[in-house]
Amino acid sequence: MKTILVFALLSFSSLVIGQTVSLNSFPQKLQFFARDAHDSAIVPVAGSVTSLGSDSIILTILKNGSPWARFSQDLTYSGDSAPFTFNPRIYAELASYKFELRVDATLASNADSVLCGDAFLVDGQSNAASSGVTYYSPWLRHISLTDTTWHRSWSTPWDLGKTIIENQAIPVCFFNGAVGATAIVSHLRDTTLTSIYGKLFFLITRAGLRNGIRAMLWYQGESEGGDSLYNAVGYANNFKAIHDAWKTDCPSITNFYVFQIRPGCGSVRQDILRDCQRRLPALLPDVSLMSTTNVAGRSSDNCHFVTAGYQEMGGWMYRLMSRDLYGSADTVNITPPDIQRAFYADNARTRLVLQFDQPVLLPADASMKNYFSLRREYGQEWGVADSLSADTAAHTVTLHMHNNASEGDAVSYIPPEYDPFTGLNYNGPWLSNTRGIGPLTFFHFSIDNTDPLDSLTATSMQAFAHDSVLEQYDTTRVSAVIAYSTGKIDTTEKECVYTSLNTFLATVSVFGQVIAKNTGTARIRVSKQGFLDTVSIRIVSTTAILDSIRLSEHEKNTALIGFTMTATGYFQKGAERFFANIDTVAVWASTNPSIVSVVKGTVKQATGAATQPIPVTATLQGIYDTCRVFAPFLVPxxxxxxxxxxxxxxxxxxxxxxxxxxxxxxxxxxxxxxxxxxxxxxxxxxxxxxxxxxxxxxxxxxxxxxxxxxxxxxxxxxxxxxxxxxxxxxxxxxxxxxxxxxxxxxxxxxxxxxxxxxxxxxxxxADSTTTATGDGLPAVPAWSLETSPNPFNPALIIQYSLPKEDVYRLSVFSVNGKKIRTLEQGWRKPGHYRLSWNGRDNANHPLAGGVYILTLEGTKQLLQKKMIYLK
CATH class of the missing domain: 2.60.120.260 (Galactose-binding domain-like)
Incomplete structure (x- = not known):
């Protein structure tokens, strides 16, 4: 609490009245507030006027220097004190807010340059300390340990502050605890002010942002010994302890972003440590990795990076953050490639295939073939390949092996630190993906020596031997199409024969009985030269147990809230009707000699369109299926x-x-x-x-x-x-x-x-203006979509007619196929509809002049109309 003495000069007399204001909460100059789910933050202002004679207290907020909001409160005294409270919101945007508190007309307190945006935690070693770039922005903040006050920042790690500000148009704040040459144990939780963790924890607490940190970024590992698998396991345990501690102390953290280190900085057996980092997401699913291989800007000390290198790393990491935190649509190959499988492509084992999770490209430097090793009984052997080839469609890199080079049982990519042929620090060549990002390095990744068959996943299997899906199938005729590198599966009546361009045949036969489902899997056995494998294929039934069922019109309101709901639907065979109460068990009255019960607890979510239907589970004789209930006309x-x-x-x-x-x-x-x-x-x-x-x-x-x-x-x-x-x-x-x-x-x-x-x-x-079809009314045209005027400015009148009840979407696209605006979406009755569009996108921004495509889309129909917007 702070106490402020405010003096007001009344009229022309010499009487000065002292007014004391005690503040419990008021923003500081330059203070940063983290935005919440509403894209804003509450800035609490509270206290009391502790001297009599004042009538009101006024809070004025200026935005970028201009008056923006004004709040006032009459003062009600209890004794000689009158409390007051304001809870205004400021928004996450490139805007500087100034707060002015006045008692009557006299200024009592003010705070300038207050911001709202996203806050991040950074920790690690020197490569996380700073990008080396001087970048001044009024939208960057940090809080100082020396004076515990807010300051403008001049740089941020990996230039991320600049990138976020320029791309997201929001202020940012970084709490950076990175310290050079520190081992991971130095970063474990210790809340004393002599520790790295304790200093960060103190600053975040002092800033009031323990519930305002969005994500943590980590670059550390060069100082680890890494000379044994035990140390690597210890590293994973220590990182998990740090991860869990920050999740507890800052529960708003949703994502952790980790850089896999690069060879250098003098420590030994970094390949083991790097592989431990590669496997962190399997231990902690909220961890995302970024590699530092193939970063061009390596410093001459073979430990750090030049400015351009840090900026490149920051740009790569920003794409991951933008995907997770800002809903970016740029998601293709923004992650580092990660190995998924290693196997021999032939019985002679002359081709070792490394399969990644995305396309991988070879560098122009042919010496890349030397930097894969195999684990032997006597240790690692480098230079085991005569050449390399890559198949971007299959996401593979193939090592064409030396004679007798296939005796190893595990493969590694990239030396620990030094080039095994020159003795110098290893600085490439590197593999990369289509965005220039290098794969995560790996150490002693096991080679699958047991079966050259792919794990088969069928795209579909159609069962057609029986006319009732409520029976069990035996092993009669099935058909399947299945992908395996360069081959496919064709079928006969009782078995599937795998035909491959390779030198072997595999027989795929169905075993057991297939339970009919709308969707599901059936197990099949694959045999090849004595090898047996069991895989799953997807089956699609010829008929569904239940059609999609739609909520009864007169009961649609109650579906909104998880209350009692009645639904009607149809069984595909005959005229059998289905009635269900969501909160109880309903009985399907069927002409078949069986009873189907439909059970579903409370409705968890109802929507205004068919994209997120309510599931209802149907059971018959131990067979389960799921149909769908639509709740039309509701805001999702x-x-x-x-x-x-x-x-x-x-x-x-x-x-x-x-x-x-x-x-x-x-x-x-x-x-x-x-x-x-x-x-x-x-x-x-x-x-x-x-x-x-x-x-x-x-x-x-x-x-x-x-x-x-x-x-x-x-x-x-x-x-x-x-x-x-x-x-x-x-x-x-x-x-x-x-x-x-x-x-x-x-x-x-x-x-x-x-x-x-x-x-x-x-x-x-609300339904759009419509004329419904019915007795005495003309029939609705099959389809129509009209616009006027065209070209248009400022507004376009859109008229369309629908022939049947269905879910429809009316959208505007650019000529390049990018969606600009969703004008209408949801369940519509047959009729004529009319609306106006003002030439703005989904964010209410005016569009540039040009050609746009209007699209009316139903379940099975599509109409398009070209429009010209004049500016």
Whole structure:
């Protein structure tokens, strides 16, 4: 807490009144706040005025120097003290916020250059310390250990700060604990200020960001001995301890990014250590790796990198971070290739095939063949290949071996540190992928000597011998198509014969009985020259147990919230009908001499389109299948986030439960009036709000009178509906004129007893203007899609007609096939539809002038129309 004495000169007299303001929380100059799931951060301002005579306290926020928001609160004194609290939000953008707190009109405190963005933790050795680049930006922050205050940063490791700012347009903050020449044990958890961990922990805690760190980056290992497999195992255990400690102390960390070290820096047997790092994701699934092989900018000390090298490494790592943290679509070959399998391609073992998880390219330098080794009884042997070849389609590199070179049982890539032929530090050549990223190096990777057959995975298997999918199949006719390098499987009635361009034949025969399913696997046995293997193939039944079933129209509202739901569907054979209640067991009335029961607990998620159907499990005589229930006309639950004006009564009543379709509920801490604000990921056109109270018989907190308000910008809200609801446990609704909204506020003006509660809140999508077909109305055309005017500016009128009830999507694409805007998507009835498009993309940015493609897509149909946007 800090106390501020504010002096105000009243009128022209010499009387000076001292006003004391005690602050419990107020931002610091240059302070950095981590954004939350709402792309923003709450900046708490709280305290009390501890001298009488003031009427109000005002908080003003400037954004990039211009007035942006103003909040005021009347002062209510208890004795000689009047408390105040503000909780404004600032947003993750390239914007500098200034906070000014005034008592009446007199400035009491201010803080300039406050930012909101993403914070990261960095640890390791000297290669993680800095990129060596001086890059000044007003959007970079760090907190100093010497004075524990906020400062602007001048550089960031691997130039990542610059890359994130320029690509994501958000401020960034780095907490860097990297120290050169330190072993991994120096980074273990120790919260004293003399330790690396303790200093980082202190700074993050001091910054208030223990729940605001998005990811951790790690470059360390050159100082490890690595001279035995025991040390490598110890390294993995120590890294896991560090990983788990930071996950506990900073629970917001979702991803760990690790660089595999490169030969150099003087330590021995780094190949063992590097292979340990390669295997970290198998131990810790939230770890992503980046190699440092094939980085061009190696320093002359054979330990560090020049500036360009650090920047290249940072660019590679940024792609992984952008994929995981920012939803980037650039995902093709952005990871380092990793070996998946090593095997001999022929019985003479003259060709050793290394199979990777992506295409691998050979360098121009033919000496690359020398830097693979085999494990022998007497140790490693390098230079075992006469030549190399690569097959990018198969993701393989083949070593064409010397005579008698196939006696080893494991293969390694890249020497530990020194070139075995020159004795110099090893600095290439390297393999690479199509993006220039080198593969992860590996040590003593086992060669599969047991069976030259691939692990077979069938693309499909069609069973057609029987007319009922509810029976078991014997080993009669099946057909399968299966991929294996240069061969394929064809079939006869009772066995599949594998035909290969290699010198052998493999017989694939079905064994056991196949249980009919919509989807699933059947086991088959593969035999070749005495080798036996068992693999799985996918089967696709000729008929389905259940068609997709659709939610009954009159009951569609209740599917929203995991409450009782009735569904109807059809069995593919005959006229048998299916009825199911989601919360109970339903009986399928069939003309067959059997009973099918359909069981599904609470609805976990309902959506407004068919892309995420609700699964319903059907059983008959021990055979299980899954059909689908659609919940049309609803805003998808996955597209909603929610906040409340009041804290929950306890952690067991989180506000997020109001949009999760479970029986968990929200209960407020304080009495009405309170409000819920639901935000959509994109604007939706809605016409109805659903509210289900907490299913508690005491009915404490059931909303009695309400208002529904909508907004496109979360600042200006318009009233959509007001009214009252009965105080009971039934689902309630508020109907209003169809409108576009990105934010909806449900204001609980009054509630039963004291608190305010909600089990679920949801919304019905409004139908576009339509003329339905029916008695006395003209038939709907088979398909139509029209636009006017064309060319257009500023708006385009789109009219389309649909012939049948289905899920449709209306989208705008560039001429290069990139999706620009999804205009409409969801279940539509037959009819005529009309809407207007303003030439903006999904992010509401205006498009450049040019040619665009309008696409209307149904389940089995597609219409396209070329449009010209004039600027």
């Amino acid at each position: 639950r996955a597209d909603m986030t929610v906040t409340a004006s009041d804290e929950p009564y306890s952690s067991s009543f989180a506000v997020a439960y109001t949009v999760d379709s479970t029986r968990n509920s929200y209960v407020s801490r304080l009495a009405a009036p309170q409000s819920f604000t639901v935000s959509f990921v994109k604007p939706y056109r809605i016409s109805k709000l659903f509210y289900l109270p907490w299913q508690d018989s005491r009915m404490n907190g059931v909303i009695a009178s309400y208002a529904v308000l909508t907004s496109m910008d979360s600042v200006t809200f318009d009233t959509a509906a007001t009214g009252t609801w009965a105080v009971d446990l039934k689902q309630k609704e508020a109907v209003f004129t169809a409108r576009d909204a990105k934010h909806v506020r449900l204001s609980a003006r009054t509630a039963n007893n004291y608190n305010v509660n909600a089990d679920e809140i949801g919304f019905e999508l």
